[in-house]
Amino acid sequence: MTTLDGLRGAMNAAGVDALWVSDPANVRALSGFSSGEDGKVLVTPEGATLYTDARYTVQAQEEARVPVHIARPPETYRDAAARVKGQRVGFEAEHLTVAGLEALREHWDAQLVPTRGLVERVRLVKTPEEVQLIREAQALADRVFAEVRPNIQAGVRELDVALELEQGLRRAGAEVGFAVIVASGPRGAMPHGVASDRVIEDGELVTIDFGARLNGYHSDMTRTVAVGTPSEELRRVYNAVLEAEEAAVAAVRPGVKGGDLDALAREILNRHHLGEAFAHSLGHGVGLKIHEGPSLRAGSEDVLEPGMVVTVEPGAYLPGVGGVRIEDLVLVTEGGYEVLSRTPKERL
Structure with a gap:
């Protein structure tokens, strides 16, 4: 079972349809992208997408195990908005800043739900x-x-x-x-x-x-x-x-x-x-x-x-x-x- 497979089970248990991942270690665990401090991952039932900016175009293409979208905010949020419209979207309450949460609320027509430890629990057991x-x-x-x-x-x-x-x-x-x-x-x-x-x-x-x-x-x-x-x-x-x-x-x-x-x-x-x-x-x-x-x-x-x-x-x-x-x-x-x-x- 992959990390993403395990995470989707945790998401179902938490009652969220999608998850916006901002913790750098969790970004890396889900995507393989080593500069997780400059990336985000959106996990949906259909798949996962890594969001980062043009400084990492080549690096993300070489490292990422998931599709990559190159953009800076607010374009990042606008692209993701269509994927999460009308859904319950979890965010990492222990990492996402207040400003980051306000940006999501501004651009997404979705119910934002604080979550704790969803990715971390999947990461407990190492591959x-x-x-x-x-x-x-x-x-x-x-x-x-x-x-x-x-x-x-x-x-x-x-x-x-x-x-x-x-x-x-x-x-x-x-x-x-x-x-x-x-x-x-x-x-x-x-x-x-x-x-x-x-x-x-x-x-x-x-x-x-x-x-x-x-x-x-x-x-x-x-x-x-x-x-x-x-x-x-x-x-x-x-x-x-x-x-x-x-x-x-x-x-x-x-x-x-x-x-x-x-x-x-x-x-x-x-x-x-x-x-x-x-x-x-x-x-x-x-x-x-x-x-x-x-x-x-x-x-x-x-x-x-x-x-x-x-x-x-x-x-x-x-x-x-x-x-x-x-x-x-x-x-x-x-x-x-x-x-x-x-x-x-x-x-x-």
């Missing part, structure tokens, strides 16, 4: 082709990390480590998926501690979270590494997080709820008296966006299915001391799971 693209992005990131790891040592700035990772990704043909996190020493207590000019010192832990974006698809991985010999307390925290991470990964399989995986990891950290130091959810889906469904957070009812790609990333953060996060990228398979991130996890 084999999407899995391969994510696999390639993660393999590239693993290679880059292996090149940079020997340079993570005392006397080096966090920014220097981040720069090496970013340059490595770009030299390998990828984009930097998100702001690189390099958090050393006490800054390790910041879950989103993007690289600073702090100099790494001997005996510290350094948390590194980065990912590649390759052909539009993301990878995501975190490793916490030791510089010199960390204190007994830091080693205790590290090993507790490692235990929680490996147990949660081993529990990944179809039919498991995201909230149950979170609870499993959280209970292990509770036993190590680190439950309150686990300040975020266990993980999230990865694909065309770095953060997408399913959610592996406390109470999540999202059920894992084969073809989903998720992160498993417990952490513990101690203000004034430091922190640890360990994250793997995991594919849900028919029989359980496959870890896509191959970088070894250090044993302290």
